[in-house]
Amino acid sequence: MNVIYLPDTQTAADELCARIGGKGQSLFKLYNAGLPVPLPVCIGTTGYELFVEENHLREKINLLLHRKDIKEMRWEEIWDISLRTQNLFQSGMYPEELHRAIREVVCRQFDGKPVVIRSSAPGEDGNTLSFAGLHESYVNVSGVDEILKKIKKVWASLWSDRAILYRQELGLEVASSTIAVVIQEFIEGESSGVVFSRSPLDATQLIIEAVYGLNQGLVNGDIEPDRWILDRNRQKPTQHRPPADRGYRFIRSASGGAQRQEIRPDLQALPPIQEEQVESVAALAIELEKFFATAQDVEWTIGNGRLYILQSRPVTAGIGEGEQSDKRSWYLSLNRSYDNLMQLWQSISGELLPAMDQDSSYLAGMVLDDLTDVALAEELKRRNAIHERWTSVYWNDFIPFAHGVRLFGEMYNDVVEPADPFEFVTLLTGQEMLSTDRNELLLACARMVCADDSLRSALEAGRVEEIDNEEFQQKLGQLKSRFSMAGPGTGEEESANALLAAMILQYGSLDLDPDIRQQTLQENVRRLESRFLGKAGEKLPVAPEELLEMARASYRLRDDDNIHIGRVAQEVERAKSHARRRIQSRGLSVTPESSVEELSQMLCGHVPLTTGVQRALAKNYDQAENRVRARQLQGQAASRGIARGNARVIAPGGELKDFKKGEVLVIDSIDPTMTFLAPLAAGIIERRGGMLIHGAIIAREYGIPCVTGVVNATSLINTGDFLTVDGYLGIVTVQRTQIS
Structure with a gap:
């Protein structure tokens, strides 16, 4: 079974796409054509499949992903799933033959040189929608053991929180989805950037962005680049917009990866590339557009005086550019350097x-x-x-x-x-x-x-x-x-x-x-x-x-x-309370449900068409629906320990003073203004999940067993039900007979 792939002029890269992924396919084509790209070595999708099979990961990932509908998860829960998945891969063992094959090719092709390790998932960089950035890449990785660790992290990133969000668009399925890995020599660039051979906003323009040092600062948004707009036909700059300052750059770190460094004052006054280099980058972008027969988004670097292509993909709409109601782009913005x-x-x-x-x-x-x-x-x-x-x-x-x-x-x-x-x-x-x-x-x-x-x-x-x-x-x-x-x-x-x-x-x-x-x-x-x-x-x-x-x-x-x-x-x-008292003193009906706008209107002598009283009635009607019965509920273990006690279900706006010492607190979500209940509780159960929600944080502070992410917890559990809270396994057992 072939696992390792190198560029081969005898085999068309298109034939290998399913095995080396979209990024691998693109890099192989560029290398075979003699274009300036570091030699790509690809660990095919078979490598991922062998590792997953060896460690029985499909069943474990399936359990993590299907415990709860993704639409019901907040960002804390999605982070948790991603971290647990990373750990499954990180603690997994390589099959002996795969381990040997990777060590041999790394030693033979790179001979101790630092490398870049990139993901290459099939369909990652398509012609219609780009999923760039959903999977992990690592720069300046040295030593075979460290390379082997980073390969596992790239595999794990097939199930990153970002990828899980776009699971439907990616077609992610535990049984069939897979990912390849590309390894290349690390080029320590003096200047780096991106170029769009055709601007997504104006088809007559070409756009170049450049920074000093490595591309990391530009890609993660930490460093504002110099920006050039060029006329595509003449490939000449029509506008140069410098950043507010050029104070920092990213350089190779001695411990691996990249680190930020202050730029010398004499260089801060100069753009990272000169006009001749601007035109060279533009010419390369146009060449790549012709080569791939579509507009290209190209990452490049200049090292030792030579211009290198780091990767090239089609210019697309990109993820997170759809409807404003789609909150996934906001979620992606949480990923900060x-x-x-x-x-x-x-x-x-x-x-x-x-x-x-x-x-x-x-x-x-x-x-x-x-x-x-x-x-x-x-x-x-x-x-x-x-x-x-x-x-x-x-x-x-x-x-x-x-x-x-x-x-x-x-x-x-x-x-x-x-x-x-x-x-x-x-x-x-x-x-x-x-x-x-x-x-x-x-x-x-x-x-x-x-x-x-x-x-x-x-x-x-x-x-x-x-x-x-x-x-x-x-x-x-x-x-x-x-x-x-x-x-x-x-x-x-x-x-x-x-x-x-x-x-x-x-x-x-x-x-x-x-x-x-x-x-x-x-x-x-x-x-x-x-x-x-x-x-x-x-x-x-x-x-x-x-x-x-x-x-x-x-x-x-x-x-x-x-x-x-x-x-x-x-x-x-x-x-609001002050306003309610004034309004009620005039004989008008008003409740805590009344909004600021309604209260303001009533203070000024106007009676709104829809009042808080009507909404309160509707809410009480909704809460009166029959509840489904369940015996065992699955959530996430958030604070270790075993607790037993009668349930106290607190609905939104419910009376906190009714809570009694020794009861199990069952709630949709705790916020810190309510966590004074925690020391009184035998255990805590929340519908909202994640290790970073407030209930989980305060439970750990007091050593109270806590299970989060229990779907419909406040509907499936009634006040007075006797509960066993397992903070080790994330299981809640419900016994209907109240125990006093």
Whole structure:
């Protein structure tokens, strides 16, 4: 069985396409024609199939992909599937003959030189739609063992999160899909770029983009290129647009891959290629267009004074350029480089969070009683606009920064090679987070109550506002303002006080010592940190200590961000609550379902056609539908352990104060403004899945068994059902008889 392919003028590359993929086919054609492309060596699709068969991966991948409908998964779950799949390949063993064949060809053809390893999936770069970037490629890889590791990662990328999103368009099927791998000598370019032989926007133009150094900075968006627009007929520049600055380039890293380097000041004033080189790149693009008989998108580099083709594919619409309602292109934008994440970190911590907190503090200081009805209506709209602006920042900046955890996880798994692909998460736990700070403040209040019977009596009677204890009231004030415990759904002071009273009373019965918990966590963290830093050494293209610090900030913000934005949401809710009281005082019906627009209209004397009352009735009707019964439900193991207890199902907008210590929390999704329930729970079950959702994060902090990604969890489980939560296997067993 033939596995390794080299260019052969006797065999047409088209005949090999199914075995060497679209990229391999293109490179073979170019090499056979004598065009300037480094020798491509291809590990055919048979190599992938042999590896998958040897390690019984089809069954395992099938289980991961079909556990839940992809349409019901959020980005956290898709990341998890991708990471688990990577681990299946990374821990798999090569069949002996395949291992030997790859070692022999690598040693013979490259003789210790660094190489580039690229994916080449059949249909990856078609004439109508390009899927470039869905699968992995690696530059500057040295040593046979490292090359063998990277080949497995390219194979695994057939099932990357990006590929899974476009599974239907790609025709991905576990039983039949496959991928080839192309290996070429690594060319360390002084200048690199891309060229479109025909502009996608104007057929009379040719476009060149160029950067100093390697192409990585241009491809991942970290470096703005110089851009030339040329007349296709004359192949002469008509416009040159330089970047804002040419401060950095990507160069070969001694540890493998590429690293960012500051450009010398004298070079920063000059474009990366001169006019003669611009025309040479343009001429090559036109030649390739004629060769392939269609417009080409070409990656190129200039090394040792010679122009090389790195890859050439048809100019297409590209993925992610369809309907605006298709959120997959947004998902792809989450995949950020290390440098981009470091910039995001600086922006978020230095600018965005302080500005958001300043807004919430200003809103909290306003006395709404002083406003007229019309002024209150305008203030409602203004607050809602502020909240929408910060919600946009959340999705555009905070969520992408969560990729820092994933990037760290991939690098950790590369150097440590743990059996558990999520071992790295433990290394990020045990930090000071707003949610755990809040829970410790609740515990401090509970201890005061345990030592003072008058406090307990006041809380049990619901007379929170009458408590004459300055220290206790100060702590309650912090819980309401700093930690959003008077946030959405608890805008009424009475509701907020009832929730706080219920939680403080229950926290009093907790056997929870933060110091002991932290001590145990920190021992595990120190052990894993020592292991990671000891193995990372020179293997990473970035400083491992800095990477770990960034990942911890990313993990921390993943939990803290909702509390920050929750403070703004709380001020919207406070204004809505104030508006509802005014409207109800006039004898008009209004509910928490009423929108800002409806409340504003009613304050100004107009009654909207559709009210929150009608929507509330419709919602209650929907929730009254008969529920399907199930005995065993499958999800994802997110926090280890076994827990048993009666279920408490909390629907969106449900009463949190009804939750009792020792119950299993069943919920659609937990946000950090609700995670004070976690220490009381025997276990946690969420419909939303992923290791980075808030419920999973807080469950790991407290060592509570947690299963996420349980489809229709709040519909299939009823309050009072006795549950067994298996945080090792991700299984929830439902027993209908309530156990008291």
